[in-house]
Amino acid sequence: MKKVLVGGLCASLIVGLSACNSEPTEVKSPDTSKTEAAVAVEKALTSGIDFANFDKSVRPQDDFYSYVNGTWIKDTTIPSDRTSTGAFYDLREKSRDDVKAIIEEVAATPNLKVGSDEQKVAALYNSFMDVDTLNKLGVTPIQSELERVNAIESKDELVTYFARSQIIGSGTPMAFYINVDAKDSSRYATHIWQYGLSLPEKDYYLNQDERFVNIRKAYVEHIEKMYTLAGLPNPKASAEAILALETEIAKQHWDVVETRDSTKTYNKYQIKDLPTLAPDINWNGYLAALGADKQADIIINQPSYIQGLNQVIKDTDLAAWKTYMQWQVLTHAAGSLSEALDTENFEFFAKTLNGQQEQQPRWKRGVSSVNALLGEVVGKVYVKRHFKPEAKERMQVLVENLRGAYGDSIESLDWMSADTKLAAKDKLAKFDPKIGYPDRWENYDKLTIKSDDLYGNNLRASELSHEKELEKLGSPIRKWEWHMTPQTVNAYYNPTMNEIVFPAAILQPPFFNMAADDAVNYGGIGAVIGHEMGHGFDDQGAKFDGEGNMRDWWTEQDLTEFAARGKALVDQYNDYAVFDDLNVNGELTLGENIGDLSGVTIAYRAYKKSLKGKEAPVIDGLTGDQRFFIGFTQIWRAKIKEESMRNRVATDPHSPAQFRALGALSNMPEFYSTYALKPGDSMYIAPEKRVKIW
Template sequence: MKKVIIGSLCASLIVGLSACNNDAVKTVESPTPAPSKTETAIAVETALTSGIEFENFDKSVRPQDDFYSYVNGTWVEKTTIPSDRTSSGAFYDLREKSRDDVKAIIEAVAATPNLKAGSDEQKVADLYRSFMDVDTLNKLGVTPIQGELAKVSAIKSKDELVAYFAHSQVVGGSTPMAFYIDVDAKNSSRYATHIWQYGLSLPEKDYYFNQEERFVNIRKAFVAHIEKMYALAGFAEPKASAEAVLALETAIAEQHWDVVETRDSTKTYNLYQVKDLPTLAPDINWTGYLAALGADKQADIIINQPSYISGLNEVIKNTDLNTWKTYMQWQVLTNAATSLTEALNDEHFEFFSKTLNGQEEQRPRWKRGVASVNSLLGEVVGKVYVKHHFAPEAKVRMQTLVENLRGAYGDSIESLEWMSASTKVAAKDKLAKFNPKIGYPDRWENYDKLKIKADDFFGNNVRASQLSHEKSLEKLGGPIRTWEWAMTPQTVNAYYNPTMNEIVFPAAILQPPFFNMDADDAVNYGGIGAVIGHEMGHGFDDQGAKFDGEGNMRDWWTEQDLKEFSLRGKALIEQYDNYAVFDDLNVNGQLTLGENIGDLSGVTIAYRAYKKSLNGQEAPVIDGLTGDQRFFIGFTQIWRTKMKEEALRNRVATDPHSPAQFRSLGALSNMPAFYTTFDVKEGDAMYIAPEKRVKIW
């Protein structure tokens, strides 16, 4: 269910004035000059490479016009997206490597004889077997979901329907209301219950209403998909049922907040007393709903989108019970599809992966099996993963980088001309309280209560969902679990959590091109340094800046400082609104504002930290590149990405991250040091007039 996490990933030159002209650019293109004896001595002493992947460069592109293509263009041109994927790139390729590494761990466990019943090893082995045993899944057919379907059929009233919503979520299903437990954004010392809008099969509300041909065709394909799924499952009246599902989901979608509204932390914090919920939605059976969730003793609850709940109330009231049962029947079937027969799994893939995202072929079954193990038993595998793939010295080096970035961020805050002294004090207090988590948890998740059976993949998923819900309920009234992670060590990503004021970097992202133990500091500051800075930047983006160092959402800004901050955010929105992804589609600057602030802050602070790390010394020239050149190239090569058009269009519509090329171009176009390093001048495509460049932190 919804988790309140913001963000997840993404001076003069040392060699003198001559490095600021196009000859310097030629040096980047053709790093062939023979090193001097001094440079050779430095290279031997450091024994470090540049970490730059020169084979990816496109020398036909001027770096001043399109630095992303200059650094990554040949890679983009030569790369073919594998048929079982919708994307390739630094992030995606590392995820494939992580999957391979986890597969080796699983297979080694599965090959171990006489595993003790109930042990973590038995659970990993049998969970993987339960997914890979296609013969058993095909033989079972839809038998595993008959119990849930019977519960749907037995619903006799709207009150029972709402209570079933709660039950369905506990066992892993989807319903129009998503209940979850997380830290209270205005009282970070306690956990609170929340309800988030939910219940749609298509990616976002606009998919139900947009009249462009692409969206019309998606809706037609969606109805055809439901009809096929119903037919495969042996349900009656598949065509009429499919049309009824689309109609009801459209009514639900009409009440949804859009993607921009839902990322507004202020708007989505609405604390209600449970006794007052009937005033918000009188036809929703709140007593039965909360009782079925096991949360009926709570005095209050945070409703993230109140108008959605009021609107849902009307949809429940005005839609006949049989239509609702048809909808819930669909939710049971579609959520279980990947846990049932090959035929249902394949049809699920045809619509959600192929039609919506352009994926040509199913991933090999073993890859999906690994994903299931990561999902249900992620930290069991993670414990083994870090032993084999995360060196202790990598953690030490990362800790140093984090503290250097923290120091640079503090210097930057102090130097801000637009911010008052009182706001700077609050900002630096928050910065000092950032809690970095690197590599893996200090305290691992316990799976003792989870029963895993080798011949019951659907049941394994249900039991895992029930246990997860039970553990979530245990948080209520208890201390904040600062040791918990929202990602496993084998996840290639990073995140910032505002209510805990923590920045988190799993082990799997700490690899080239993000983090290269054999490369010099320049490329690492440009890569993982910018990622660290990005996550720190989320603490000070348009939403993160609403939270203080204790994780409480409160106003710590002066009125004038907030106005100045907002003006800079508005300028960034306008900049990204003008980036064309396709001829008919631009970046949504408002939706991506937080991530764009993170990117700009991240690379800006990482550059400041890199320069500070030199202690006034000149960086060595490595592979013909200055330190500043390596820094900016290192930053840009982490964003290399190639994506299917369908997938990219969906991402632009729903994802708060800008497409990869603009994460590089947008941030660097605002950095004076980039202009100096690569001699960017008026008339160049990346040029922005100095007075229009955005500097926030």
């Protein structure tokens, strides 16, 4: 954790805090000349802030995150069946509880029509909860698949099986997918992405530090135990062979920074030329098995990986590959098999890798299974019960206010030319906001769900998902499609469709509070909206235009200025220490950090614009600006297990929660004036070094 100065306060007030060596922040009293009706309206509003979470021993100028969340951090214990807790994670638990109530109500309904959505929800949940049946079945559900792997007689057949392995939801060294063509957003294209590792990232195979050596040792022991439980031959030798092959695959992988570069990962090949790239890969068999052999071209995201994989396929004997593919079947199916296999799978991937002490109650995992396979079925009911129409209306107003503020900000930039500003504002105008839930729901008519066949349910769902993806090829772009369910606590920006998406479940306190005044909502969900808009203008999103096409719409000078600002943000975040031996990766997290900084900056501008020149009311003794910054900071409230945090720093493009708050606010002049920051305060950055991008 970044070292910050902690000092006593000159006053014990929550608002108007002043350091011993700084001027106090002015807090104005309410205007007593207002009408009784106006005062009554103000009193009806809440600040939306939980003061019990504050740590008054911390100066806000030194560590605003701990000032707002410190007591909660000290007093909160991460539940033993989780690796994290906090604003996001607790809201996800609430969403899961809400979905559980829907599922149990459906499951208790008598005489459900076979094949109906309700029957599928009940049968899927019951198939997950029926541990007795799973224990009786053991590895029987995957036996035929294991035999199919054993029957592979050549490297050509092996590569063809890679395709089947993915279609059934298992693992493969090459991940095939279909998405909008980044350089022609009017069409869908086929893609191949590097894949094939069970550990989080290539460093876990190659780093010789003791921690990684111990993880690899534990991984081999885990595979050996799984092979023993499954009754597969030569557990120890198989485990060592699997690690050895995955290590060779890892050596070919691009690192996490390279893989987020949309320019480097766009490499279109003619199908007929693939043998030139990788002559020992059976492209005809692979693409035919996927149902994609009629395409003229394909985008290879990491060409050098495919070249390296070609060599690994050539140099590794078939027996080792078959052992590896058996492992892919077993490890990906473990959660759908016997209790013993499921528990051992948890012991390594959740406990050893991420520090989770206890497995979640089975009902929680059952709800997750329903969300994964039938998410929009329960999503329809979730929206009716938990998402009010007025919430969507208020969100629409917020989105448009943010859009307007973003436009003002672009216009006011002193480093950007008029031509680039014009293109940026065109893109902003074409943002497509999606709020709450889809206008068109997913259809599950073709999916068969059985109450005694959990593995089969997952397999059939995976096969159907692949079939639906293939239907996109040659078809119009599905503008209506969502990539999150309404009950998901998250949001996203999709560059090839230039859309910002906010599922219903995130539109709740502390992000969005219908009972609170605008300040805390602009600081919370407003910053989230701004964050997603910011992705349209981060270091990767800025490569795409308003139509979703990746093209250069910048002048050379503007792009140089933009890159310099990004470099400054990289340097700032590289300096944040998560642990004594581990810092944030500023390059990996650059896009999200731009999103956070842009989001809170534009949200603040939109909030001030919404006041229409009027003074914000004082609520709970806090000015509007104070409520805004506190509202922003409390949404990042979180505690995470060390093991999980280390994994996230290695793989997650988001900075740890405290730095998402501290890093963004440390660059905002308005935060400095609100809390009277000065040289010597831990959050202080000299004006000439503060980063302002949008």
